[in-house]
Amino acid sequence: QSALTQPASVSGSPGQSITISCTGTSSDVGGYKYVSWYQHLPGKAPKLMISGFSNRATGVSTRFSGSKSGNTASLTISGLQAEDEADYYCISYTSSSTLLSVFGTGTKVTVL
Amino acid sequence: EVQLVQSGAEVKKPGESLRISCKASGYTFTTYWIGWVRQMPGKGLELMGIIYPGDSDTRYSPSFQGQVTISADKSISTAYLQWSSLKASDTAMYYCARLTSYYYFDYWGQGTLGTVSS
Numbered sequence: 731q732s733a734l735t736q737p738a739s740v741s742g743s744p745g746q747s748i749t750i751s752c753t754g755t756s757s758d759v760g761g762y763k764y765v766s767w768y769q770h771l772p773g774k775a776p777k778l779m780i781s782g783f784s785n786r787a788t789g790v791s792t793r794f795s796g797s798k799s800g801n802t803a804s805l806t807i808s809g810l811q812a813e814d815e816a817d818y819y820c821i822s823y824t825s826s827s828t829l830l831s832v833f834g835t836g837t838k839v840t841v842l
Numbered sequence: 843e844v845q846l847v848q849s850g851a852e853v854k855k856p857g858e859s860l861r862i863s864c865k866a867s868g869y870t871f872t873t874y875w876i877g878w879v880r881q882m883p884g885k886g887l888e889l890m891g892i893i894y895p896g897d898s899d900t901r902y903s904p905s906f907q908g909q910v911t912i913s914a915d916k917s918i919s920t921a922y923l924q925w926s927s928l929k930a931s932d933t934a935m936y937y938c939a940r941l942t943s944y945y946y947f948d949y950w951g952q953g954t955l956g957t958v959s960s
Contacts, residue, residue, distance in 0.1 A: 733886075762945075764944060764945040764946065766945070766946035766947070768947070770887070775937060775950035775951060775952055775953055776879075776887065776937070776939075776947070776950055777950075778946060778947065778948055781942075781944060781946040781948075782944060782946075787948075817886075819886065819887055821945075821946065821947065822945075823945035828901045829877075829889055829891070829892055829901055829902075829903060830875070830892065830901075830941065830945060831877070831889055831892075831941065831945060831947075832889075833886070833887055833888065833889055834886075835886055836886035836887065
């Protein structure tokens, strides 16, 4: 089971919108609605941002939104803020592994 | 309130054994999978394995099969990750996390830093 592919880094200026992609296969991202996104700040536990590819977790800003098309899921951050600088990971259900989940490679978001 | 509280940081020598814990509270421990996730310095998150405490069904990533043991004690709502012989390459942050029936990890432990150095 290969990891889901994410860009290593994405950057944007405050106020801009950025999108992080998460590409898998028909056995994971493309075949199911079970894609989730996590924000990971240094020294902290990962934080659930999006589940079911588009459902914001409780308390998550509406600036974060998720979508999916074919084998690629996306996380969009609108109105980028300095506090959004972090690593972001996607995770998907997979029918190809007894682990039930496959992780993305992670994306470092930098606010310029 | 759901909580996963992990044991504290550990410093060990190569060849030593180690067991770290993840104590769950605020929900029925036996009805959710628990996953263990590794983050090596400067690297991404890796799923090591999962356990269903209800029946102790345990599954490992091929990368970790035979290298670690995942277990759970239902009587004290605690999951464990253990090594019998540590290597320097086991130095990492380790997280436990609860996997929901909709296949997302909704609660995470605070992380346990394991350092292996001679």
